């Protein structure tokens with residue numbers, strides 16, 4: 001702490017300069033070359049409209065709908081659009097949430113309460129295909145459910161309805177299926193699973209977080225004619241999550257959880273009147289919540305309309321088809337499964353190509369393909385989220401050309417070798433019993449230093465992670481990332497001093 005008088009605030013120009021400088025280290029959020037985490041419609045003016053809508057609702061607090069009734073109207077209209085698109089009926093209801101994770105958390109929480117109150121389930125279980133999104137594991141961890149995982153088929157990466165049926169017990173609170181799964185982009189056999197859950201009197205959630213908006217529009221035209229029914233119209237499906245901040249191309253912080261009816265939904269609501277302050281009632285995990293993402297989601301969906309989204313979906317579909325075909329022609333790689341949607345998982349074809357080396361090569365060329373570690377029947381691969389911005393024919397051609405070069409270079413370099421002794425050592429470690437020294441040693445083996453700095457090329461780190469049991473990775477990751485999130489020194493880069501120069505903070509060694 002300094003003993004001087006408090007420093008003056010900084011000049012606006014310096015503040016904005018610093019933000020701009022910090023952003024230079026990030027990957028681009030537009031243009032389609034960052035093939036995970038970001039969704040670009042490629043349309044002129046849409047981003048500007050979204051920003052204006054956000055600005056118009058800046059400061060509005062969705063916590064109290066009696067003070068800000070606008071949020072009720074906007075939420076009802078946005079949820080209504082989702083319900084109309086995704087098989088909702090007159091009874092369908094829903095909630096606007098901050099994102100897919102919150103939608104999934106609320107689906108699980110609602111199901112847990114429903115099972116407890118209507119069937120007296122005291123030790124609730126959550127049945128998940130191994131391909132289900134981590135948000136459901138988070139929900140189970142937060143809300144105290146036991147996860148029962150179900151394997152998927154080796155070539156299709158889909159769960160089998162018969163395997164789900166075996167996993168259901170009297171304690172099952174919820175069964176989850178994906179439309180599609182994030183890792184392989186395939187749709188689970190939803191009608192078959194939901195028929196079984198309906199027969200057993202169990203709730204069934206469709207995770208259409210990433211695919212719902214895209215598939216829902218694609219199936220309105222011939223290109224989507226092959227798609228199986230995956231939404232609330234399927235008998236037995238009781239809830240569905242769909243993100244707007246993915247293929248709705250709206251700013252981040254926007255998702256919808258649809259529910260069969262208000263009677264089911266009410267089990268996930270929370271109300272509290274037992275304190276001296278204002279009575280609280282709400283359907284989400286947040287308290288104070290910005291209405292800006294809701295306003296932006298409303299504005300963007302209003303602007304594009306069904307026709308706009310159908311056109312964007314067709315573009316994505318075309319790009320996906322071209323990419324699958326093009327990847328098939330590149331020696332040394334192959335597409336996993338048969339993607340049903342807009343996500344492609346690219347694995348090695350033969351032992352010579354290391355996908356993670358390909359990812360490093362691509363990153364050096366300005367493309368981000370997301371590494372996915374081998375797990376169960378799924379080999380190591382690279383994930384591509386294809387958005388409308390990729391659909392420009394030049395982008396697809398560029399991507400395929402760069403990928404061909406990257407794969408050739410990766411094959412020259414050969415796969416990253418990991419000392420088998422290391423794998424043995426990793427397997428022998430008890431993740432729950434690791435002390436600080438052992439953690440430091442394990443990280444050093446993975447090439448991660450005391451300061452938490454990540455190496456420029458990730459393939460060697462990923463290769464080591466891959467030989468570690470998932471539980472060990474789960475123990476180490478918070479350590480690695482926790483080191484990144486450390487307070488800057490007290491005389492560090494806040495305030496108005498020369499530290500506003502725009503340089504990233506340089507952390508002193510500890």
Ligand SMILES: *Cc1c(COP(=O)(O)O)cnc(C)c1O
Nearest residue numbers: 099100101133135182207209210
């Ligand atoms: C993205 C995603 C989620 C979680 O959504 P966030 O918006 O990242 O919180 C859940 N399920 C699937 C299939 C997803 O792709």
